[in-house]
Amino acid sequence: MFHKLSNILHDITSVLLPRLCFGCNTLLIRGEEHVCTVCRNQLPLTEYNFNVENPVDRIFYGRILIVKASALLFYTDKGIVKNLIHYLKYKNQEQIGYFLGQWYGHILKNNNYLKNIDYVIPVPIHPKKRRRRGYNQVTLFAKSVATHLNAKFSEDILTKTANTRTQTKKTRLLRWQNKKALYMLTNNELLKDKNVLLLDDVITTGATMEACATALSNTPGIKLYIASMAIVP
Ligand SMILES: [Zn+2]
Numbered sequence: 001m002f003h004k005l006s007n008i009l010h011d012i013t014s015v016l017l018p019r020l021c022f023g024c025n026t027l028l029i030r031g032e033e034h035v036c037t038v039c040r041n042q043l044p045l046t047e048y049n050f051n052v053e054n055p056v057d058r059i060f061y062g063r064i065l066i067v068k069a070s071a072l073l074f075y076t077d078k079g080i081v082k083n084l085i086h087y088l089k090y091k092n093q094e095q096i097g098y099f100l101g102q103w104y105g106h107i108l109k110n111n112n113y114l115k116n117i118d119y120v121i122p123v124p125i126h127p128k129k130r131r132r133r134g135y136n137q138v139t140l141f142a143k144s145v146a147t148h149l150n151a152k153f154s155e156d157i158l159t160k161t162a163n164t165r166t167q168t169k170k171t172r173l174l175r176w177q178n179k180k181a182l183y184m185l186t187n188n189e190l191l192k193d194k195n196v197l198l199l200d201d202v203i204t205t206g207a208t209m210e211a212c213a214t215a216l217s218n219t220p221g222i223k224l225y226i227a228s229m230a231i232v233p
Pocket of ligand 1: 021022023024025026035036037038039040
């Protein structure tokens with residue numbers, strides 16, 4: 001009886017407040033959340049696991065010392081993934097991070113490589129930007145992944161100190177010099193000898209991850225893993 005009633009209520013709210021697929025804007029039906037079944041089946045999963053070398057690893061070769069890198073989805077200029085990230089970052093749809101984090105968490109929790117992750121940390125955004133947006137778009141993603149890995153979540157350890165954009169046009173060296181001080185650790189003891197998984201939304205040039213990793217790398221004994229919602233192929 002209660003179940004029936006909640007279904008009816010669900011149908012009434014969908015008429016009053018139609019829920020749309022973040023991938024293709026069609027109406028969601030009962031049982032669908034965030035994306036429709038068609039989009040869900042079309043999501044371009046990388047299927048990279050943490051066991052063999054992949055193109056995300058290769059982005060960071062010779063730049064920073066990490067154990068492994070990976071990504072959940074391919075990011076392309078058009079399509080479902082671009083729409084999801086757009087709604088997540090600019091349209092107040094923070095829950096998309098939760099949706100992707102649940103998905104990735106399910107995949108990662110069965111991975112032998114990630115059994116011993118101690119901390120999951122989202123790439124921070126500047127406090128000013130967070131106030132404007134209302135949230136860090138990577139927070140819920142990182143929280144969900146942390147839950148699945150039985151790891152601690154922290155967004156206070158790593159902070160962004162300057163409100164500048166990623167500089168993609170400069171050379172790698174200049175970029176590195178410019179970015180290395182953009183992120184800071186608030187606690188130098190906590191991550192000592194820990195396995196840390198650093199998460200971001202989209203990896204493009206890898207410059208942001210590189211700058212964060214540089215800030216983290218001064219910690220003795222730290223082992224760093226990197227992953228993102230999506231990777232530009
Ligand atoms: Zn759709």
